[in-house]
Amino acid sequence: MKGLILALQFLTRLPLPPVKADAGDFARAMRWFPVAGLVVGAAVALPWWALAARDPWLGALAGLVGWVAITGALHLDGLGDVADGAGAAHGDRARLSAVMADPHVGSFAVVAIALQLFAKLVLLHALLPAQLPALVLVPVLARIAPIGWTRFLPPLHTGLGSRFREGVGRLHLIAWSIAAILAAALFAPALLALFLAAPLWGWWLRAKLGGISGDGHGAGIELVETALLLALVLLP
Known part of the structure; x- marks a missing residue:
């Protein structure tokens, strides 16, 4: 139960009581990420x-709005950092890491976040009422992907991304x-797009960044969510 509370505290803005936890407890919380995704899915699908x-x-x-509110834009921040790094680095991994670590927001981040929000808005508009259960599951399945990235990609540095390993x-x-x-x-075969989207993002991270970081996880969750929404629209 401690792992679930930690996962909810990390991935959502739910007002939960503090719990005592060490580094091992926090690492094991990743096992509960998909369950935390169910809370996110409800916050999106119900409104x-x-x-x-x-x-x-x-x-x-x-x-x-429910999507952004329940997550506190956590993953959008990661998407912005990755976009800034990839856009400004020009293949230089040292520069990429430096740009991603910079707390300032660049033009690449602004464009990436705006496009991501616009894409989700349009895709949510295109969904059918009968796809409510599938919509709830989109954030759940997207939070399975980090388990795979953690297992198969080397950590870029000692930090958030490496703590889950x-x-x-x-x-x-x-x-x-x-x-x-x-x-x-049971609900929508289109959700199997997870098994295409998640490895593709892992391949991109390996090729362009060399491994996984907290920003890579956040950006990947955002992009996998959008890929699953697109699959539901194109393959209802």
């Missing part, structure tokens, strides 16, 4: 469903992957 019948754009906006194993990835397949079979 979307409640207002979409009144007006699809209003429902889409409500869902997007000792807390998850292949069995956790296998178990959550089976759960994702069952969820797709």
